[in-house]
Amino acid sequence: MSHVLDFLLTREGFSVRLARDGREALRAIAEEDPCEVVILDVMMPFASGIQVVRSLRQTPGWSDVPVIMVSGKGAESDVVSALEAGASDYLTKPFRPREFVARVRAQIVRSRAAANGSALARDGVA
Amino acid sequence: MVGFQSLIVVIAMWAGVAVLVLTLGLFAVIIGIRIAQAHGRRRSERLTRRWRNLLSRALVETPVSAPPVSRRDxxxxxxxxxxxxxxxxxxxxxxxxxxxxxxxxxxxxxxxxxxxxxxxxxxxxxxxxxxxxxxxxxxxxxxxxxxxxxxxxxxxxxxxxxSPRESITDLISMIAQRPDWPPARVMAILQEAGPEVVSEPLARAAIEADVAYQPLLLIYMSTSLDRVALRAIKEILLATSDEQVIITSLYQITHLAHPDGLHIVRVFLEHPNWLIQLHAVQGIGRMGNDDDIDDLVRMLRHQKYWIRLRAAEALAKLPTMTARRLAAIRDRQDDRYARDILREVIAQEVAA
Structure with missing residues (x-):
């Protein structure tokens, strides 16, 4: 699936970094600079998407990065536990490619607006 | 004697040569297999890479041509x-x-x-x-x-x-005859088809089915439209006295949690089978309101622990119920078992 997401996002002009499993994702969070949005599968080898999002929310610099979970598990409890763990959005498979790209864009826009808002507040602009 | 010894030496020498040739031959075969495997792997990777790109491109633009696929691939x-x-x-x-x-x-x-x-x-x-x-x-x-x-x-x-609309009736008739089909897979097929396609044929089949198959078909009703499922379950309950069918029906009504299901569930509080009463209490716990308080309080004195427990939980879950109100109900009980079970549930609520 990562290949398709990579293709769709690259085509839209995004620069994409891929982690092959949960362990690699955790390493990227610990060692690399934050990105604008993180897409996670719930079921990954070595560390689940839920574990990764929890770790991400506790890592300085990454804690405000929007996370979109993509999973075949669409039960109410799965969605709730992902959102409670800190995911910003949840997309169940099968999904529509254009809808996926639109959700990524929406998360980035929201995240940038929030960052601008907090920068303005920090500078004392009401 | 010398001739015999030289014959042994010759045999040993040829045996050694034969073993050496066999070893070299096996070595060559192993190398050949490894090379063929590596070649096959590389070929498969190239093929997958090429087709992944074709498939990914097809997600965003209509394909006009495609490379022919050989039988091997x-x-x-x-x-x-x-x-x-x-x-x-x-x-x-x-x-x-x-x-x-x-x-x-x-x-x-x-x-x-x-x-x-x-x-x-x-x-x-x-x-x-x-x-x-x-x-x-x-x-x-x-x-x-x-x-x-x-x-x-x-x-x-x-x-x-x-063709979902044309195949659904056949599928439902097969479900009843195929206990070897995993229910989760069947459920997934019905969910994929959607409630508009599934509801009416499934409801008809469940109503007309033999009593042995009704529980199975009732389970799949969670994939139907609520109103259609509820209508069918009501019709089944009016016509049956089979306890397994009643239990599955009550389970489904509870799962649907449609307000119209409450009247049906209430009727079964008086059923002689305590398991059926238990499912009725659970249904009230999901859908009930203040009108059910008297019935639930009565159930707190039931001789079966599980019914007392579910009745107490149902009381706690009522939309207008508060901790103070629940404690007041507990204090009004003159039955020791009723007080104990309410105390247990209140403690659970506080801990949660």
């Missing part, structure tokens, strides 16, 4: 193509199907139905289901009625994908 490409189909939906599937047809996957899949290997036949059935070619239904129908549970279920699923 057909299974691998069909598998990859099917994988894209499984995790994507929407308009892009039309493009995937166009690409599949341009590459001749339909021809490979039809041929694959005659394969001796179950895996190939399963793959072919999935491809034909995703391609949604109505002409292939005549090939899939006999497989859907075959003895193999995997092949028959896959074929039934494919038929549902090709």
């Amino acid at each position: 057909a299974a691998e490409i069909m598998s990859l193509w099917g994988y894209y189909h499984e995790f994507l939906r929407g308009e892009c599937k039309t493009n995937l199907n166009r690409l599949g047809q341009l590459a001749g996957l339909d021809i490979h899949a039809k041929r694959g139905l005659r394969s001796d290997r179950v895996r190939h036949r399963l793959l072919s059935i999935h491809v034909l289901g995703n391609l949604r070619d109505r002409e292939t239904r005549r090939l899939l129908r006999p497989i859907a009625r075959s003895a193999n549970p995997y092949l028959s279920l896959a074929a039934a699923h494919a038929l549902m994908r090709i």
